[in-house]
Amino acid sequence: MRSFTYERASLAQEAAAKAQETPGAKFIAGGTNLLDLMKLEIETPQHLIDVNGLKFDKIEKTEDGGLRIGALVRNTALAADMRVRRDYGVLSRALLAGASGQLRNKATTAGNLLQRTRCPYFYDTNQPCNKRTPGSGCAAIAGYSRQLGVIGVSEACIATNPSDMAVAMRALDAEVETIDAAGRTRKIPIADFHRLPGDRPDLETTLSSGELITAVTLPPPLRGTHIYKKVRDRASYAFALVSVAAVLQRDGTGRLAVGGVAPKPWRIEKAEAELRGGAKPFSARLLADAKPTNENAFKVTLVERTVAAVMHEARQK
Amino acid sequence: MANPVESEVSRRGVLVGGTATAMIGVLPSGQGQAQPASSDAVRQGFEVSFEVNGKPYSLQLDTRTTLLDALREHIHLTGSKKGCDHGQCGACTVIVNGVRINSCLTLAVMHQDDRITTIEGLGTPEQLHPMQAAFIKHDGYQCGYCTPGQICSAVAVLDEIKAGIPSHVSADLTSPPELTNVEMRERMSGNICRCGAYSNIAEAIAEAAGSKT
Secondary structure, three states: OOOOEEEEOOOHHHHHHHHHHOOOEEEEOOOOOHHHHHHOOOOOOOEEEEOOOOOOOOEEEOOOOOEEEEOOOEHHHHHHOHHHHHHOHHHHHHHHOOOOHHHHHHOEHHHHHHOOOOOHHHHOOOOOEOOOOOOOOEOOOOOOOOOOOOOOOOOOOOOOOOOOHHHHHHHOOOEEEEEOOOOOEEEEEHHHHEOOOOOOOOOOEOOOOOOEEEEEEEOOOOOOEEEEEEEOOOOOOOOOOEEEEEEEOOOOOEEEEEEOOOOOOEOOHHHHHHHHHOHHHHHHHHOOOOOOOOOOOHHHHHHHHHHHHHHHHHHHO | OOOOOOOOOOHHHHHHOOHHHHHHHHOOOOOOOOOHHHHHHHHHOEEEEEEEOOEEEEEEEOOOOEHHHHHHHHOOOOOOOOOOOOOOOOOOEEEEOOEEEEHHHOEHHHHOOOEEEOHHHHOOOOOOOHHHHHHHHOOOOOOOOOHHHHHHHHHHHHHHHHOOOOOOOOOOOOOOOOOOHHHHHHHOOOOOOOOOOHHHHHHHHHHHHOOOO
8 A cells, every 4th residue: 555644534525625626636435445446556645634523424404305415424223214215215225235244334325436447447457447547448448347337338337336225326316415625516417417428437536526426315215116136146236237226116117227237237218118018128228338248248138038037026015 | 652662572572472573583684675764663662551351461562463474473372263364254253342243353552442253252161151061062163273262253143232232233223133043144244254164153152142043
């Protein structure tokens, strides 16, 4: 690990200002992904700003009847909150499907959104990777790409976003609240939070320099059947090959976002018009622009089958 | 905001400490690498105080020191094990403020005033924790390397179930989770045992939990 200086922040705006003005500064909260990457020298911050002392650890009702989740709420606490379990089951299920108990106890809501891809070529510093070292090339496209993306990818990068939580938040139309160095706050719809790689896969979110996530807000509860289905190589503690976050209605309509296939949670609202026709037309529309490799072409079929399984499960409830 | 603490690493700290401390001594001064801003502060170290197994400790650490390295190399509590050092194996699991975490994926300096429990704080050879006794009774190990992490994790799992925290395999999100074998296995999936003692570990946890499944 490279050396770095460290400080504890007590005010959000000060932390954002410090992050903006200090070369190589990064925020640290749970640290479960950042420290993993620092040990491999994939992340090499020169200064860490510990934001754990900021008071963003509450889950509160919003005026419109939704929930405001503090950026520092741990994944376990969010999954176990009775309001989330009762009214946003898809989110609770997505969180519980991710990582291990130890990691969920430490990982934060904001950190989960900011976690980086687990593409094996991003992790292997002997390999070229446009995300890790812009301009060096992508070893994944012609390499071991079974786990990697099939849609939203580019010639520069086919990495996937590894989060389960974000897929559920995309189905729920969550918003990400932030504060910047000047104290300005804004709300970013989760659909606009993660970028597609294009020719700059190193730029992963629409956050500006120093901008700090303070909360994630959920709209009022969505009635219907909440399901999160994750298909993976092991029964527990593995990243998704494909996952589906769904809120489905009795009349066959609903919302559906897919994980494990793209650089961001993949949802196309217009495709949801096809849901009443079944999994096949919906998936065909959702993945119409898919560009899979030979190794991960199975994911296109797997999405359709996982969607079919989710629709079947919803009808049984 | 707090500034990095200015103080010296003691000679004794360098001599008795492990790799993380030793590196303070071997960092060349004025190195031409890309981190000029941090080298001074790294040499000075950062002060942190926390409680381990009921005893207070105050340490002067390289900021890079993980909680696991602080426990093993500085406090010399070597029960917590370094397996993968990347949060994948769970051998480093300790209980911080009542909650189990991977001590390899957290910096020691992030634990000011925390209460940490390691395997050494759960029981002693003379007075075993019920979970330790159950692991012995059911042969919940072969080589034993993952065992401290397994036991710390298992103790915390029972508390998580008691607190009503659901899991991936809980059939109903809104009712209290049950003490079943399937629940235990899901909740213990962050602790790998390469000897494959899983079935005995599950039996040991079931006994300590007082369940018969």
